[in-house]
Amino acid sequence: MKNTTELFASLQPKLCAYLRRLGATEQDAEDAVADAFEVLLERASASSEERINDSAFLYTVSRRNLYAIWAARSRTTMLEPASLEAVSEAVTPLEVAESPLVTLLESELSAQALRALTAPDQQVLRKVYFEGKGPREIAVDQSRVPGAVRTHLHRARSRFREQYLNAYARRNGRPGCEDRTALLCKCALDTATTRQATEMSLHLSECMDCRDLISDLRDERTSLGG
Structure with missing residues (x-):
């Protein structure tokens, strides 16, 4: 796994640009990405198991964090109502990442x-x-x-x-x-x-x-x- 600082420096701008293309504001994108890296650090410190693809993990969790932000505001998104309700119940970034919502059914x-x-x-x-x-x-x-x-x-x-x-x-x-x-x-x-x-x-x-x-x-x- 790359050093997390290096990974943040290389991926943070790309992740923010990706979320903005999904409709995020600049601030929402930065918050969602920061929380995603927080999740990555928590998982890294809690387990010695090596992840296959940190980049894919960060893209997925950043997107889910953005959906959580939108759900908290009751904003209409690509997510189905049941998915919005489920993700809005998550409290911490880690709970968002570990919630039953999976990439396969995150969007239409x-x-x-x-x-x-x-x-x-x-x-x-x-x-x-x-x-x-x-x-x-x-x-x-x-x-x-x-x-x-x-x-x-x-x-x-x-x-x-x-x-x-x-x-x-x-x-x-x-x-x-x-x-x-x-x-x-x-x-x-x-x-x-x-x-x-x-x-x-x-x-x-x-x-x-x-x-x-x-x-x-x-x-x-x-x-x-x-």
Whole structure:
């Protein structure tokens, strides 16, 4: 894990910019990010377990903190009413981060992405994120090999990220560039071919809106752990 001070210096401006694009004021963004780093420090001091991706953790917790701020003001957000109520009950930054709210159902876009998945993909993600089960427990429940469950979970998460980014791009894309939405997502996910990436690079050199969108898509990908 990077030194937390270095991590704060490198990520704080990016996190604040990300939250402002979601609609946060400058002050709300700074407060949400500061609380997210507080959570990271608490977790680091409470456990010796190394986290896989501190950046993804900070994006997710910062976003949840922003939702908590909005919920406290009864502001209309992308969150469903039940989610707003749940997050507003959290008192401390750590409680916000550890609340049952998970990234998969934080927003309308996440719900859309989840619904777009196959039933088996939805089931394995729900068991992990809603029931708190690990691959071994799921394997026992479904009479499967743990390794097969891990592979399925990895692929389901990848498909969820793809569906989420596509939903995000469709909602926020520039009118007239709708036909480039899928390719923008491929580039943000680093799954585009060399030819596709070159084609998109030419378009981005002429389209500021799509440059902003692909930056947002990459931030969203990071927040989802991808």
